[in-house]
Each structure stands twice: as C-alpha cells, then as structure tokens.
Amino acid sequence: MPVDSTSELLKHYEVYETIGSGGFAKVKLGRHILTGEKVAIKIMEKKDLGDDLPRVKTEIEAMKNLSHQHVCRLYHVIETSSKIYMVLEYCPGGELFDYIIAKDRLSEEETRVFFRQIISALAYVHSKGYAHRDLKPENLLIDENHNLKLIDFGLCAKPKGGLGLELLTCCGSPAYAAPELIQGKAYIGSEADVWSMGVLLYALLCGFLPFDDDNYMVLYRKITRGKYSNPHWLSPASILLLNQMMQVDPKRRLTVKQLLDHPWVMKGYSTPVEWHSKHPVRSFTSETSEKRRNEMCNSPLIEQGRPRQQKPERRERTRENKENLAVTGTDGDVFALPAPRTPMSSRKTKSNRNVATTPNNNIISTKMCNYVLNCISHMSRSRSLDLAGCQVDSGQKRKGGKVFGSLERGLDKVITMLTPSKKRGPQDGPRKIKAQYNVTLTSQTDADQVLNQILSILPEKNVDFVQKGYTLKCHTQSDFGKVTMQFKLEVCILQKPEVVGIRRQRLKGDAWVYKHLVEDILSTSSV
C-alpha cells in the first residue's frame, strides 16, 4: 500500500504560498533545500483528478521529452498515494495574460520580442511531434529574465473518442480554438496551433480577443466565419500577418516554418527565429525510489546550486544526461509512465503541406464535434454562472468603441474617488515594494484609504474576501457554491515614487472573465 505522506516532498523542498491554480492543480512556490533554488510545485490530488489522470500523465510524459529555452522545465515528479507533485522551473514574472492587461496592450516591438519566443517554442514542440492545443497567454509564463516559458501540456495528447467527460473538464478557452477543431473536422495539430498563435498575437497587440462573446454558440459562429475587426493602431504588416494566421481554411494558413523568417517577425532582426533547443538532450528513466534517492545527488537542482543564468554553457555540458526525471512513489513504487509516444493519431494527412519542423505532423481525427459542443455548453453554463455571480455585463461594455477600459486607468480613477473611511486599518503597515507590471500605481499616499475603498466595493460585486493585513484574498462563487474565481489584491507602498500601489494576482478562473470582473469593480466604484 502506498504511504500517504508528503514527507518525500518535504525531504527535498520547502513549500511556501500558493502562486496559482488551474483546472486540476494548485501551484505553490517551493525551494529546493540543498541548493536553495526556487521552484514551482504543481500539486494534484488524485481523488480530484478522477478521469483526468491521463491528462496529467500526458503532461508529464510530454514535459519529460521537451527541453527548450522557452518551455518550462520539469525537474522532478513525486507521487504519493493521494497526490502527484510536479516540480517545475519557477517563473516569477507571472502569466503573459496579466502582463498584457497591466499594459492594456503591447507595442508592436515588444510583441515581436515575445512572439519570436512563442514561435521558437512551438517550432520546437512541433518538431518533437507534439501539438500544444491549449495556447493562450495564461499558458505562457515570464521568467526572471523576462523570457517566456510555455506551460500546460495536459491537452497536447490526442483526445480519445468517447472520453467526452475528460475532455470537457480539460477544455481550454474556445476563444483560441481553430475553426476546424470546433467544427469537429479532422485537423492537423500544428495548423490548429498556428490559429491559436494568431489569436494570441492579436491579444498581445490589441489587449482583447478577436473572437469573443459570452454566448458560446455566438462565439462559435464568429470563429467559424473568421471575421474580426482590425483596430486602427495595427500596422498594415500586423494586419497582414494576423490575416495569414487566422485563415479559416487551415491549408491557407501560414505554417510555423514560414513564421520563422516571416517579414513581420524579421523586422529589426537579422536572423530568423532560432528554434533549436539550447539545452542538452535529456534522458529519462523510471526508477525505484531507492535508486532515485541515490541519484538525487545528480539532480539538476542539486547540481545547480546557484542561479541558472550563471555560467550556462559550462553547466549545461556537465549536466548532460543527468537531468533524469525521478518518478517515484513514497513506498518505492515507480509511478508508471507510458512509454514515450507521439500524442497524435497515426492517420496521415492527405495534404503534403506539412510543417517542415513537424516530422510527426499527423491528423487528429476524433468525434471532436461532440466534444466541443459539450465543452462549449459546459463552459457556457459555468461562465453564465460566473457572470450571474459577479454581475458582469462585459458584452454590453464591448459594444462601446473601446472594448475594455484599461485596468490601470480604472484603478487610478477609483483611487481618485477615495473618501476617508472611519474603518480601522490593519495593525501592520503595508508592504514596501518596487514597481512591477502587476502593480497599479495610484496618486494616493494613504494606504488605509485605498484599502477601505476597495473593501467597500467588493461586497457590492458579490466578491467574498478574506483580509490579512493589506492583502485581500478574493473569490467569487457559482450558485452551487463552487469557487469560480480567485484573486489577490494587495495594497502596498511603492518606493519610488512613494505612493500607494495595488498588486493584483489571479489565482483561479478564466483570465478574461477575471479582467471583466476587476474592471467592472473599478468602473462601478468610480461612478
């Protein structure tokens, strides 16, 4: 019988606060005890996974096989009788999504820097025979050097016909799904990824989605028609690239190979996107925990023992073949992983227009239609509940010329409207921090005033919260008591200039619904 214990994890890592949560997992900040290196620990309760366990195995299997400068690294997997822990490279910069909304939208130049990294990651992932299939700015994290790392490979395997429930639960936002995918046609994974990359590029350049609607059937129709607006700030070159990527007919879409040296991508650069891995080849073994324990001394974390950016060349060479993924059970059982395989169906495409970087560019042919319709109706239900709970009417707002007000401007507005409150402030003072992109600067200097104003707004918006000092851990619930959204707001003091700032962090829930909700809170409070 497996031992139900976290001791195996705690033997190697200190575990700190929750830094994110997804459909399946809670992600906590951790620190490797021997080296002091920070890690992200993705924690999954087996009993909650149920039929989704294969998705986790898919993710682990994919991440074992992927080692690239723009793909989040998997260092270690630990299984106990009740939990699975994935120890990952820590990306302190948060999600690309939050970065976009903090800035409203990105300039073409900044977008290009990020987009080249996204192309690099996808060209590599495709070259390994995988399609990601859940590309969105929430699944791109920013590391300490402001570089992107792709996460969430749980949907990268071929969906199996009949596992509707599993796919329903796993379903990402349909807003990024290619038309052929939502129509239930056989599709090529890499082509569907290029569509999603087009949606992502649009979100970077515009700060909102090309296809969006609270009603998922309307959204579905918009995607299949492939019509979207081109805001006036888009350059002709950007409009052209978006159009080439968001072609309804996948055969007319650009390929990842074509993206590598596309004129838009090359602007200001002298070389095409470098997509080959700069990391050494990893070899993985499944081992008994005894063997693994002996080999922990060779683990990348132990060997690093210092920030990874130092002496990368030399260290990478010495690390070669030592980055074995240790997959263990606490009682010595090996957490059995399926043998490496391509996640795609083996049925070949009729078209010869394969992506050169995608040797295993196979068709995915499943009863996707039922899956997507189930998925859409499921998401439609949960989203309408979210909206009912939050009283968000983002559809209405989008009818105006500007799709979303800037979160930053909204917050500034709220703060200008602040009135002194009689409520007693917390005992400890607010944290002093440096300006970060997820911190909104205000022109105020009284943190208690800002805090009290936010405290008075949240109940009006049906947002429950727990206050700990100047941090508010907020959540919304569906009618059935399910937590639909979780985020943190922290009132803090910025150092230069010394003004009050509000640090935001989304922990759970659909990113765009979160954006609508926060903006709704802000715009209502500033009336």
Ligand code: ADP
């Ligand atoms: P799920 O598979 O359940 O959807 P994710 O892998 O998407 O979970 O992780 C949920 C969230 O946790 C992410 O959106 C991100 O905010 C955070 N997170 C995940 N991995 C890391 C990491 N390596 N570093 C920092 N934060 C992370």
